[in-house]
Amino acid sequence: KAGVTQTPRYLIKTRGQQVTLSCSPISGHRSVSWYQQTPGQGLQFLFEYFSETQRNKGNFPGRFSGRQFSNSRSEMNVSTLELGDSALYLCASRDGGGDTQYFGPGTRLTVL
Amino acid sequence: GNSVTQMEGPVTLSEEAFLTINCTYTATGYPSLFWYVQYPGEGLQLLLKATKADDKGSNKGFEATYRKETTSFHLEKGSVQVSDSAVYFCALSARGGSTLGRLYFGRGTQLTVWP
Numbered sequence: 001k002a003g004v005t006q007t008p009r010y011l012i013k014t015r016g017q018q019v020t021l022s023c024s025p026i027s028g029h030r031s032v033s034w035y036q037q038t039p040g041q042g043l044q045f046l047f048e049y050f051s052e053t054q055r056n057k058g059n060f061p062g063r064f065s066g067r068q069f070s071n072s073r074s075e076m077n078v079s080t081l082e083l084g085d086s087a088l089y090l091c092a093s094r095d096g097g098g099d100t101q102y103f104g105p106g107t108r109l110t111v112l
Numbered sequence: 113g114n115s116v117t118q119m120e121g122p123v124t125l126s127e128e129a130f131l132t133i134n135c136t137y138t139a140t141g142y143p144s145l146f147w148y149v150q151y152p153g154e155g156l157q158l159l160l161k162a163t164k165a166d167d168k169g170s171n172k173g174f175e176a177t178y179r180k181e182t183t184s185f186h187l188e189k190g191s192v193q194v195s196d197s198a199v200y201f202c203a204l205s206a207r208g209g210s211t212l213g214r215l216y217f218g219r220g221t222q223l224t225v226w227p
Contacts, residue, residue: 094213
């Protein structure tokens with residue numbers, strides 16, 4: 001099976017703009033989780049979607065949002081970008097019955 | 113609450129040396145435990161996992177044993193290679209409720225192996 005894919009791999013934006021990142025899970029996986037990775041804060045959980053429903057959310061402001069489509073593909077959106085949003089954004093998928101998450105290569109977002 | 117603490121890095125070793133990276137956890141309930149590895153410019157790769165006490169996860173010469181009595185999941189390898197140079201993350205997955213779909217990670221340990 002193909003692994004988790006994320007697009008784009010790299011993004012450069014300026015403060016105040018918004019951005020949308022995409023994640024395609026492993027075929028058959030219905031759960032997608034998103035994480036932010038920064039040198040200062042490490043890996044932080046953003047949210048988890050299962051069958052198009054957000055089931056869990058981390059401690060991030062409302063500027064961070066997401067959604068999941070009927071084919072399990074997921075997007076996350078960050079509005080009104082701030083310099084501190086520069087990070088590697090990782091998504092992970094798992095099948096509904098297990099707890100092992102498989103990660104994509106990440107999207108490197110740079111906010112100038 | 114749920115949290116993971118792993119030893120501070122960086123760790124620098126010569127090729128064929130023995131590796132230990134310590135990991136301890138606190139959790140509500142009975143978690144599953146994982147080690148992930150991240151190579152430069154890449155995402156996280158699952159290295160090994162264990163789901164219950166005394167389970168030993170192993171892969172590519174790496175091993176870790178789920179120790180409930182000491183709440184630990186230390187990563188070991190008998191003989192490291194230059195290609196093992198990477199950042200290693202210990203993580204836990206708690207059971208259900210508000211922890212759905214969420215992994216709790218340690219801060220990561222940078223390993224550098226010299227030839």
